[in-house]
Amino acid sequence: VLALSLSACGSKAGDKDNSWDYIEKNGKLILGLDDSFPPMGFRDDADNIVGFDVDLAKAVADELGVELVLQPIQWTAKEQELQTKNIDCIWNGFSVTEERLEQLTLSIPYMENTIAMVVVNGSGIKTRDDMAGKRMAVQGGSSAEETLNSDENKAFRESLGEVNGSFKDYVTALMDLETGNSDAVLMDSVVANYMINEAGKDFVVLEDSLVAEEYAIGFRKGEEALANAVNEALRDLKADGTVAKIATKWFGSDTTIIN
Incomplete structure (x- = not known):
C-alpha cells in the first residue's frame, strides 16, 4: 500500500x-x-x-x-x-x-527490509512474547524506533521492562547487547544480517519481525x-x-x- x-x-x-x-x-x-x-x-x-x-x-x-x-x-x-x-x-x-x-x-x-529483534544466541528469546519485562535497545530517530512507538505495537512496547533509544548507531547498540546491558536490539534485518556475518558475533535475528517495509x-x-x-x-x-x-x-x- x-x-x-x-x-x-x-x-x-x-x-x-x-x-x-x-x-x-x-x-x-x-x-x-x-x-x-x-x-x-x-x-x-x-x-x-x-x-x-x-x-x-x-x-x-x-x-x-x-x-x-x-x-x-x-x-x-x-x-x-x-x-x-x-x-x-x-x-x-x-x-x-x-x-x-x-x-x-x-x-x-x-529494496525490502523487516524490522526485527537481534538477540544473543542461546538467550532463550525466540519471539516478542519472550521479551516481556526485558530491555530493548534501539537507534534514536530510526524507523525501528518509530515502529516500536506505533499504535500497532503499543502492547508489545508496554510489555517491555525498558527501552533505551539513546544509541546513535547500531554498532553501539549491538555492543550493549554483547555486554549484557540489553536483552535485544530492534533494527533493520538487512543491516543486522550483514553485521552479524561480518563480525562473526554469536547473535541471531528473530523471525518474529515487527513489520515489513521498503527502502x-x-x-x-x-x-x-x-x-x-x-x-x-x-x-x-x-x-x-x-x-x-x-x-x-x-x-x-x-x-x-x-x-
Whole structure:
C-alpha cells in the first residue's frame, strides 16, 4: 500500500518545481547518510565511506551526469538537514513510513527490509512474547524506533521492562547487547544480517519481525522533478544490469525491487 502512495507526494498545482534543474546546474547531488550503517553506508578500514547505497548512488549520479557528494549527518537530524538544504536527499536504508510519505517526496522503493529483534544466541528469546519485562535497545530517530512507538505495537512496547533509544548507531547498540546491558536490539534485518556475518558475533535475528517495509530515497516535499530523474536513472541501471552487479557485490544476489 505504501509503495502505491509514493507517486502521491507531489507539489501543489501551479508551483514551479526546479529541483532537478538546480541539481543539474549545480553539477552535484549532496547525499546525507549515517556513515555507521553497514552494508548501506559505512566507513571501511581506510576511513572511506562505502556501501551498497553509496555504490548505487554513485551509479545514479554518473547516469545523471553530476558529482555525488557524501555528507555524513546525525540520523536524528536528517529531516532538518534536508529542509535546511544542507543535503539534497536522504539515501541510506531510509524506510518508507506513513509519516515520511506525508512529510517528504520519496523515490520508488528499491529494496525490502523487516524490522526485527537481534538477540544473543542461546538467550532463550525466540519471539516478542519472550521479551516481556526485558530491555530493548534501539537507534534514536530510526524507523525501528518509530515502529516500536506505533499504535500497532503499543502492547508489545508496554510489555517491555525498558527501552533505551539513546544509541546513535547500531554498532553501539549491538555492543550493549554483547555486554549484557540489553536483552535485544530492534533494527533493520538487512543491516543486522550483514553485521552479524561480518563480525562473526554469536547473535541471531528473530523471525518474529515487527513489520515489513521498503527502502526509498527521501527528497524535500514537492521535489518531484528530482525524484523522477533519480527514478528514471534507477530503472535504467536496473535494466542494464548495473543494479544487479552492485547488489551481488554486497548481498550475494540481486535483492532489489526496482520496477
